[in-house]
Amino acid sequence: MKSLFLALSLIFSSVGYAQQILSPNKKIKVVVEMQQAGQGGSGQVHFKVLYKKGSAYIEVLPSSPLGISREDQQFVSNLRLIGEGKAVAVHDKYEMVTGKRKRCENFGTEKTFSYKNPSDQPLDITFKVYNDGVAFRYSFPNRKDSSFSIIDETTAYVVPTGSERWIQPYNQAYEDFFPFSTTGTNEKNNNDWGYPALYKVNSQPLWVLISEAGISKENCAARLNNKENKNVYKVSYPSAKKKLLGGAVSSLPWKSQWHVMIIGELADLVQSTLITDVSEPSAFKDTKWIEPGSAAWVYWAYNHGSKDYKKVIEYIDLAVKMRWPYVLIDWEWDVMSNGGKLEDALGYAKSKGIKTLLWYNSGTDWLDPTPVDRLLTKDKREKEFSWLRSIGVSGIKVDFFAGDQQDMMKYYIDILEDAAKYHLLVNFHGATVPRGWARTYPNLMTTEAVYGAEWYNNNSILTDKAAAHNTTLPFTRNIIGSMDYTPVTFSNSQHAHKTSFAHELALAVVFESGLQHFADRPSAYYNLSEGPLNFLKGFPTTWDETKLIQGYPGEMIVIARRKGKLWYVAGLNGKDTPQTLDLNLKFLGNSEYALQLFKDGADTKSITSETKSIKKSGTLQIQCLPGGGFAGVVSSL
Incomplete structure (x- = not known):
């Protein structure tokens, strides 16, 4: 009993307060707490995120620091909590012109914590806890005519030790691979990493994708850096470069961009619209002229x-x-x-x-x-x-x-x-x-x-890495917005393909882009057999609905996207060995359907076409070549 009392005393002496914010479905819990001296700093705000699996909450983000610094003063240590807003329900409906879903709807809980620093200057931190993730941002609410510079953040994401992660080394064009790692080692670019950052919560079937959204003219775009600790990814701002200033310059009041964590199973991440959910509504009402x-x-x-x-x-x-x-x-x-x-x-x-x-x-x-x-x-x-x-x-x-x-x-x-x-x-x-x-x-x-098909022109690296890369992008880069990979190339440009023709055909479905630029030479399309050729004719680039059927980064993906009454399905094998992909049809209604399927033939340059009747209760097992794939269209009978 004495040891228990001592342990509790240490906990309560190190944490000044702890407030919880729950998502509407109660699956995601954010705990905001004040760490005291000797436990991560004096008066520094931390947060952690838990996810409910069954009857228990699992920690998906251990306690991680918050804070932001201006050139004139810091809002990191010795902060005082001066007030808490009420928890407010968030419910938003809107339509997108592009993206993985036309009609979007989200549910969340919003709460603002108000602090003052040792100079008695105010800082608000607002959290939105959605059913599929968490967003938070900083704001300086007081008004002042003179401008000021925001130079840095203390914000960091503490990834559980040993977590599998897929993050691209930072470069300003965001054209790199998302290498698999359990250590977070990056020999490039001073340990800078670009958004989005994906990690799996150890042995749990839970995933987190970190990015940001809602950037205005008052913000710079951030990146991550884990130089000090391979499991701590600190938000960092770009440095000054030639005529470009580092950090951000603004007048008060000011708001940061939203820091975003999409959380759940892989399907939750792939189907999430959280990046646009937290962004500002359309700046103009007339969108009839916009035609993807x-x-x-x-x-x-x-x-x-x-x-x-x-x-x-x-x-x-x-x-x-x-x-x-x-x-x-x-x-x-x-x-x-x-x-x-x-x-x-x-x-x-x-x-x-x-x-x-x-x-x-x-x-x-x-x-x-x-x-x-x-x-x-x-x-x-x-x-x-x-x-x-x-x-x-x-x-x-x-x-x-x-x-x-x-x-x-x-x-x-x-x-x-x-x-x-x-x-x-x-x-x-x-x-x-x-x-x-x-x-x-x-x-x-x-x-x-994105490191897209254009890179077949530049060097030979994509030749061997394309299959694994193409099965990583749907779980990383393409989750956060339309991606102009310039896909579906059957011939060779400067460097050869190893992916199969069926794999290339499937990219039209797997990769979402409001403008889908089909990149190959005309003869490559004209030489396709009638089925695949007709599949690409008039191909849609906007979707009413998206469903992840099966997948794992770098290994495989099976996905379905609906346009009107038609479902387009596709699968990619990211491995250099044959693999069977499962097309589970539970996303369909209770009617009977016809599936026109295009899959790997005898070799990588042949596509086999077939049409079959299917039902919601069925699962198709489709054999794929190394770096192979399939695509198809489902229609009602």
Whole structure:
């Protein structure tokens, strides 16, 4: 009894207070507590997250520090709790133009904790605890005319020791692999890691995906760093770079971006819309002009832009034959030759009923593909966007952004706002990962921020890693927003494929993107047999519903997406050995259905087609080659 009393005394002396916030379904519990001297600092706020499995709560995030610092003062240690808001129910319904689900609905509990630092300055920390995750952010609520700098956060995520994790080493284009690790070791980039960060809670069937959302012009974009402790991932801000400031500069009041943790089983993560749930609603009401769709893309096959008029015409003709509404005219369109100029290509596309998208250099000073420096200022954008509308262009692809600094965040948002005025769709390349802007600015169709098929042009690494990489992306990068991987390539560009033709066909379903750029040369599509060819014709790029059927990062995925009354299904084998994938049909209704299935044939370059009757109660076992896969369409009988 004496030892128990001593243990309890230590607990209560180290924790000043502890408040709980529960999700509406009671599955997720957040505990906010004040750590006292000798236990992680004096008066420092910590939080931990638990998830209910059966009758018990499992700790998915051990006690982790909170705090933020301005240039003039810190809000980390010696904080005093001065008030707590009431727990408020959150219930939001909205529709997305792009994404994994058209109609979104979320339920959560919101609570704000108010603190003061030793200088008697206020800090609020607001938590939203949803049925599928947790979001929190900092705010300075007082008003002051002068500007100030936010230089750092103490926020960190303490990952349980030994956790399996998949996180990409940071680079400003977010083009890297998500290597499997149990140690968190990163020899690159000073132990900087890019969002999103996925980890599995030890032996439990529970997963956490960490990212952020709701970034405004008042924020920079953050990353993670575990240099000090391999299991502690600290939120860190980008440093100053050339003309770009580090941290964030603003006036009061100020709010940070939302720090987001999606939590649950793998299906909960894949199907979650939490990134857009916590983002601001649409900035404009009229979205009827926004039309997502598939596009033919000239760059991949030739590792070059759109300088050659005759090749551009070939891709316009491909879009016509495949019933894809768009063609992307890539870099060097301003010096187009060999039979015609840009205006000729645009006129030809219009005569064929094909809409056009044009590429732009963001204005970088380290790469100079043209056109360059036409968007850097508002006056330049207004002039360029007005001209684009006058010549009938439907959208832009903007490439080569310079980093995650606040100036770049403002630049992204300025482009989206100005493009919307002229009814232009936007695709960001060489860019930061999605952070919820697709809800606020629904003309944002997709973002690259992925080690995609374009890398077959650059070196041979993807040849051996593609299958495992393609089965990791649905559990990491693609969860947080549309992903312009530029998939479904059957021929070889500069370096060879090892994935099968059926695997490549399946990427159209597995990878979600509001603009799906089909990257291969026209002949590669024309040479497909009738079934796979028709499967790709008029392919949808927006979905009413998404269901994860089966999967594990780097090993396999089976997924189903609904468009109207049709279900599109697909599976990928991420291993270099044969594997059987299970297509459980419980996502269907009680009717009878027909499945048109395309799967691996005798070798990687053959696809077998078959049609069969199926029911909700059934499960299909589909044999896949190493790096193989399958795709199909389910329709009611």
